[in-house]
Amino acid sequence: MAEILGMEVDEEGYLLKVSDWSIEIANVMSEEDGIELSTEHWEVINFLQSYYKEYEFAPAVRVLTKAIAKKLGNDKGNSRYLYSLFPYGPAKQGCRFAGLPKPTGCV
Amino acid sequence: MSINSIEKFPTYLAIPPLKKDSMAGNGPFKASIEIQKDLGFPGEKVDNWQQVAINKIAETKSKYRSVQVFLDSCMKCGVCTDKCHYYLGTADPKNMPVARQDLFRSVYRRHFTFAGKYFPKLVGAKDFDEDMLDDWYNYFHQCSQCRRCAVFCPIGIDTAEISMAAREIMNAIGVGQKYPNQILGKINKIGNNLGMPEPALRDTLADLEEEIEEETGASVKLPLDIKNSEVLMVTPSADFFAEPHIDGLIGYAKVFHQSGVSWTLSSYASEAANFGMFIGNYDVMRQGALRIRKAALDLNVKRVVVGECGHAWRVAYSFWNTLTGLGSGGSDEYSLKLQNQLDSNYPQPQHMIEFTYDLIQRDKLSFDKSKNDHRVVTFHDSCNVARGSNMGDIENGQFILPREVIKAACNNFSDMHKSTIKSATFCCGGGGGLLTDDLIDLRIKGAKPRMHALKRSEQDNGVNTLAAICAICKSQFSKVLPNYDFDPYMIVSVHQLVSDAIILTKDSET
Amino acid sequence: MSLISIFFTLFFYFSVLIFITGLSYKVVQYWNTPAPLKIPIAPAPLTKSGVFLRLAKEVFLFATLFKSSKWTWLFGWSFHLALVLLFFRHLVYFWPGEIPLILLKTEPLKYAAYPLIFGLIGLLGRRIFVDRVRYISAPSDYLMLLLIILIGASGMLMTFANNHPNMLLVKNFAEGLITFQWSELPKEAIFLAHIFPVFFLIAIFPISKLLHGPGIFFAPTLNQVDDARKKRHISNWAMQKEKNTKIDLDHNQDKGS
Ligand code: SF4
Ligand code: SF4
Numbered sequence: 081m082a083e084i085l086g087m088e089v090d091e092e093g094y095l096l097k098v099s100d101w102s103i104e105i106a107n108v109m110s111e112e113d114g115i116e117l118s119t120e121h122w123e124v125i126n127f128l129q130s131y132y133k134e135y136e137f138a139p140a141v142r143v144l145t146k147a148i149a150k151k152l153g154n155d156k157g158n159s160r161y162l163y164s165l166f167p168y169g170p171a172k173q174g175c176r177f178a179g180l181p182k183p184t185g186c187v
Numbered sequence: 188m189s190i191n192s193i194e195k196f197p198t199y200l201a202i203p204p205l206k207k208d209s210m211a212g213n214g215p216f217k218a219s220i221e222i223q224k225d226l227g228f229p230g231e232k233v234d235n236w237q238q239v240a241i242n243k244i245a246e247t248k249s250k251y252r253s254v255q256v257f258l259d260s261c262m263k264c265g266v267c268t269d270k271c272h273y274y275l276g277t278a279d280p281k282n283m284p285v286a287r288q289d290l291f292r293s294v295y296r297r298h299f300t301f302a303g304k305y306f307p308k309l310v311g312a313k314d315f316d317e318d319m320l321d322d323w324y325n326y327f328h329q330c331s332q333c334r335r336c337a338v339f340c341p342i343g344i345d346t347a348e349i350s351m352a353a354r355e356i357m358n359a360i361g362v363g364q365k366y367p368n369q370i371l372g373k374i375n376k377i378g379n380n381l382g383m384p385e386p387a388l389r390d391t392l393a394d395l396e397e398e399i400e401e402e403t404g405a406s407v408k409l410p411l412d413i414k415n416s417e418v419l420m421v422t423p424s425a426d427f428f429a430e431p432h433i434d435g436l437i438g439y440a441k442v443f444h445q446s447g448v449s450w451t452l453s454s455y456a457s458e459a460a461n462f463g464m465f466i467g468n469y470d471v472m473r474q475g476a477l478r479i480r481k482a483a484l485d486l487n488v489k490r491v492v493v494g495e496c497g498h499a500w501r502v503a504y505s506f507w508n509t510l511t512g513l514g515s516g517g518s519d520e521y522s523l524k525l526q527n528q529l530d531s532n533y534p535q536p537q538h539m540i541e542f543t544y545d546l547i548q549r550d551k552l553s554f555d556k557s558k559n560d561h562r563v564v565t566f567h568d569s570c571n572v573a574r575g576s577n578m579g580d581i582e583n584g585q586f587i588l589p590r591e592v593i594k595a596a597c598n599n600f601s602d603m604h605k606s607t608i609k610s611a612t613f614c615c616g617g618g619g620g621l622l623t624d625d626l627i628d629l630r631i632k633g634a635k636p637r638m639h640a641l642k643r644s645e646q647d648n649g650v651n652t653l654a655a656i657c658a659i660c661k662s663q664f665s666k667v668l669p670n671y672d673f674d675p676y677m678i679v680s681v682h683q684l685v686s687d688a689i690i691l692t693k694d695s696e697t
Numbered sequence: 698m699s700l701i702s703i704f705f706t707l708f709f710y711f712s713v714l715i716f717i718t719g720l721s722y723k724v725v726q727y728w729n730t731p732a733p734l735k736i737p738i739a740p741a742p743l744t745k746s747g748v749f750l751r752l753a754k755e756v757f758l759f760a761t762l763f764k765s766s767k768w769t770w771l772f773g774w775s776f777h778l779a780l781v782l783l784f785f786r787h788l789v790y791f792w793p794g795e796i797p798l799i800l801l802k803t804e805p806l807k808y809a810a811y812p813l814i815f816g817l818i819g820l821l822g823r824r825i826f827v828d829r830v831r832y833i834s835a836p837s838d839y840l841m842l843l844l845i846i847l848i849g850a851s852g853m854l855m856t857f858a859n860n861h862p863n864m865l866l867v868k869n870f871a872e873g874l875i876t877f878q879w880s881e882l883p884k885e886a887i888f889l890a891h892i893f894p895v896f897f898l899i900a901i902f903p904i905s906k907l908l909h910g911p912g913i914f915f916a917p918t919l920n921q922v923d924d925a926r927k928k929r930h931i932s933n934w935a936m937q938k939e940k941n942t943k944i945d946l947d948h949n950q951d952k953g954s
Contacts, residue, residue: 091216092624135387140428143394159430160676171429172624184370185380186460186496186622186658187429205828250934252730253917259723260912263838264773265823265830266765280832289833301904302837310905311835337738339765341755341773342909343916345738469733469935505735505925509935517929521939534926574739577923582743610739 084108094175094182098132101179109177113168117177121165123151128178138175138183202269206278214325215625218363225372226471229361236360237315241298243359244352248295253348258295260342261285267336267344272613273329276632281326284336284346290322291349320362327353328364329629331619332465333570338610347619351467354620358466366623367462374475379424379458388454391427399437405691407444409436410451415487418443418450420539421459421479421503422494423658432661435495435680441689442543442682445552450492456482459499460658464506465620473510476502480511480525489530492537495680497569497618497657503536504576534580540656541578543685544588547595554688559597562652564684565644566590566602567637567664568612569657583609589656589681596688601648607640615655617663630663631670638671645673653678702870702881705892709874712900719903724911731932732917741923748922755913769823776816776845782809783852790871807856813849817842837905844894851891862888 082089085108087100093109095101106125110117117125127147131139139147141159149157162170171183220230233239248255268274268283280286289311296303296312303312313319332347357363373382383391392409399407410416420443426436443450456478463472483491491513493503508514512522514535529535546552566589578584586609594600607613616633644650653668655661655678664678698706742748754760759777763770786806789796821842824834854860862883870882882888901907914920931939 135384135390137381137383137387139387140391140394140433141430142398142433143391146394146398183381183428184366184373185382185428186423186425186662187381202829205832249730250733250932252727252732252915253736255730256727256912256915256917260906260909260916262906262909263830263833263835264762264769265827265833266762266769268829268833270765280829283829283833285833302901306837308836309840310837334738337918339761341759341762341765342913343738343755343761343918345736345918348736508925508929509734509931512929514926514929516927519929519936519939522929536926575736577741577743580743580926582747583740585739 092176092182095179098179098181101129105179106177113173115166118165120152120156121177124148124162124165124170124174125178127151128174128180132178132180138171138180141171144170144174203275203278205280207280210273210277210279210282210325210329210629212325213321214328214364215621215623216365217324218365218368222365222368222372223358223361223363225375226358226363226368226468228358228363228368232361236320236362239360240315240320240356243356244295244298247352247355248299251348251352253345254352257288257342257344257349258292261288261292261344262342264341267340267346270336270339271330271346272333272335272616272636273331273629273633276616276635277329277629279329281322282329284340284344287326287330288344288346288349290319290326291353294319320357323353324357324362327357328621328626329633331570331614331617331621331633333614333618334574335570335611335614338574350619351464353467354465355467358468363466364620366625367465367620371462371466371471371475374458374460374462374478378455378478379427380460380462381424381428383424383427383457385454385457388427388452388457392452395433395437395440399440403691405441405444405693407437407440407691409440410449412454412486413449413451414485416449416451417488418448418490418492419456419479419483419486419488420450420452420492420494421456421482421499421536422452422539423460423496423499424458425460425496425658425662426494427457429658429662431665431676431679431683432495432658434683434686435661436682438680438682438684438686438689439494439539441686441691442539442546442552445689445692446542446546451486451488453482453486455485459493459496459503461499461502462620464498464502469510472502472506476507476510476513479507480513483513484525484528487528489528490533490537491529491535492539492542494539495656495658495682497571497659499658500538500656501571501575504538507536538578538588539682540588540592543592543682544579547592552595553690554596554685555690556596556598556688558688559684560599562597562684563599563601563648563650564593564597564652564654565600565641565648565650566593566608566681567615567653567655567660568608569655569660570612570614570618572656573610573612586610589654593654593681593684596684601644601650603640603644603650607636613637613640615657615660615663616667618657618659622659622663627666631667634663634667634671638667638673641673642671651677652684654681654684655679656681698879698881699884701884701889702879705882705889705896706874706879708893708896712896715900715904716902720911723903723908727911727915731934732921733932733935735921735923735925735930736917737921737923738918741921743923745922748920752914752919755919768819772816772819772823774816775812776820779809779811779813779816782806783813790868791875793872793876810849810853810856814846814853817846817849821846841898841905841907844898848891848894848898851887854887855891860885860887 088096145157166173223230271284273282293313294315302310327350330350334347337345370380426432461475463475578588613636616630665675668675759774786803789800824830862885866883869880873880
């Protein structure tokens with residue numbers, strides 16, 4: 081099993097345990113993807129985590145964009161903007177950085 | 188990838204020369220022990236796998252006439268060789284449908300036929316050894332079970348049947364694919380492919396209601412678990428979660444709103460997709476379908492309508508009646524229980540497109556088509572709808588109805604080249620359980636024929652919107668469109684087009 | 698009777714025996730194997746008569762092949778059609794007793810040998826020169842074409858190049874096979890080269906890809922009516938399962954049987 085900073089991840093790079101997550105892990109993961117985490121990134125990651133805490137599930141993309149619109153302004157509350165932050169998809173890449181399991185299904 | 192490099196590609200009609208082993212590899216991620224055990228398969232490759240596999244082949248071909256007949260009947264005419272998008276996109280000869288079948292057929296011949304037992308070289312019979320198993324795993328996961336080859340085979344040989352059987356046999360020896368099997372575990376436990384629990388679903392739907400009301404001023408509802416509704420709506424869970432799917436869901440809600448027909452989603456059966464078909468396992472597929480039967484009974488609905496999902500519609504239309512008695516014409520006690528409850532004035536199950544089309548025919552919906560005037564729309568026939576189902580119970584209805592719905596909502600519609608639509612449609616490249624990141628290279632290459640047809644439509648007719656009625660197609664296109672120099676946002680749900688143009692009655696007006 | 702006549706006589710019966718038992722075995726096997734799911738392939742007929750029409754178009758016109766590849770259709774269809782015509786042309790030899798008038802008028806059918814050879818050479822050329830078809834071809838695929846070419850070529854040499862064997866001998870031999878009144882066959886090599894592969898192909902029919910003949914009628918993709926919503930289609934084994942296990946809808950699974 082691969083590890084990041086001593087924490088186990090699956091073959092696709094997602095943490096096996098949500099509780100293993102730390103800010104450093106997010107930094108390492110994003111660095112590997114060639115992304116520097118900005119405040120906007122952190123807004124998304126924080127929202128993903130708090131939503132997950134409540135529902136044990138990642139928010140739908142539409143729910144996420146609306147939440148971000150509230151926080152960062154309407155011009156940023158759309159999926160084009162989120163994709164510019166997370167080129168591999170706000171749900172998939174965002175969840176990985178946030179230490180959440182990968183959303184599966186036809187997505 | 189720039190425009191120029193695309194023009195240098197051969198057109199989608201050109202057939203590439205063979206490039207042997209160009210897609211050789213280990214195949215997609217394998218399912219873990221837990222995932223396999225959840226579905227009742229051996230956790231790991233069993234020790235005497237060869238024997239187990241041979242026995243499983245014997246069982247499968249005795250239970251499925253398709254498998255037995257197709258293994259025997261191929262005359263190697265080769266006319267299917269250039270019909271598979273994965274062959275056209277990768278040039279790997281093992282992606283030619285007949286060559287893909289031959290991975291299976293050579294083993295069948297070796298172990299089950301006279302010629303193969305005594306003259307293996309003569310008839311191309313091969314032992315089921317480790318190398319062969321590796322090829323099976325790799326190349327049967329490079330088949331999206333789209334059935335395009337079957338449309339062109341003079342004997343009707345359907346490679347999808349063979350690839351489903353092959354996956355079933357591999358699962359029986361403990362060699363499964365992570366992506367579909369993990370998802371099947373979730374649907375059995377939670378009720379949908381995403382693993383989205385009921386509170387999250389409820390919250391998301393409430394959010395959407397709010398959004399629609401803000402935008403339109405109409406209080407369009409997305410009801411969940413409402414007993415005694417007229418309609419149970421079963422839709423792919425991607426419709427709750429992903430883009431552009433969710434706008435299609437909003438479209439369904441608006442149509443129901445206008446129709447005045449009461450409807451509900453179910454948190455228990457919050458998934459139309461049924462990956463049991465992809466792995467060729469009757470019982471697993473039935474298990475998924477039974478959830479919908481149960482939801483229909485529990486919620487005491489009169490009708491079951493299925494949302495935009497390609498293989499789900501094939502399963503619903505062609506298999507539900509068989510698997511669960513959800514349909515009509517059953518005479519056994521089991522199916523009667525459900526069939527007596529459902530309203531026999533409507534086809535059961537019905538596709539959302541049929542539902543909307545029917546309302547359009549009866550002049551129950553009005554549209555402001557100009558809302559879609561910035562679009563020139565083309566329609567991607569999803570494989571499983573196109574080749575494995577029907578709509579409207581008229582011949583070729585599955586091609587006619589979606590186009591009519593689009594045309595009712597849009598002024599500008601233009602089909603892609605006729606060799607790439609309807610029954611000859613090219614797969615999006617991500618169907619059949621291949622919509623996973625570990626197969627992204629294959630997905631991009633497999634999309635090539637479709638992308639080339641689209642490119643031509645863009646150049647000739649200014650097409651800028653690609654509409655589909657399949658969750659997999661939509662996700663796949665969003666992902667691969669940029670690789671062919673298209674805007675990933677050009678892919679939309681058919682019901683998004685409906686949603687954008689439909690004129691809603693506000694509560695004050697009613 | 699000479700040894701060679703005995704050999705060919707036995708070979709004929711041997712081949713026919715394998716043909717009949719093998720083919721019946723296969724047909725019964727196909728018949729008995731359930732098709733548990735509705736899998737008709739588009740464009741799928743919605744009625745029984747539609748299915749009938751579809752199969753007729755496939756069997757007589759090779760409609761799908763025409764759609765798929767015009768050249769292969771031209772070669773394949775002319776070859777098969779010629780084969781049927783030549784079969785009728787040959788009935789006259791085997792007909793016991795008085796020969797019906799119609800069979801005496803089949804003489805012009807001999808020209809079907811030309812399209813036969815034309816089609817076969819085309820199919821062989823395709824197998825050799827199209828890289829995709831070459832890739833999927835096993836030695837037996839070439840062999841079968843070569844054997845039929847041999848049959849056609851030897852037949853043509855006899856018919857059109859004036860190498861006729863003694864026709865009375867041919868008639869007596871062929872009729873004798875049917876009436877069990879065996880007699881000598883003509884021993885010209887060209888005649889033997891004509892009938893040997895014929896008998897051989899009859900023998901391997903049920904154990905080779907020639908099974909595509911019966912196979913096409915049993916392909917669920919082609920012979921099913923697309924009416925799954927209207928009729929409950931269920932296989933015996935699935936029905937059995939349903940009966941043995943009462944569905945436990947509360948837990949949504951089959952109760953153990
Ligand atoms: S078209 Fe059908 S019969 Fe011909 S090679 Fe392909 S699978 Fe075999
Ligand atoms: S079913 Fe589709 S993907 Fe599979 S071999 Fe046939 S054409 Fe290719």
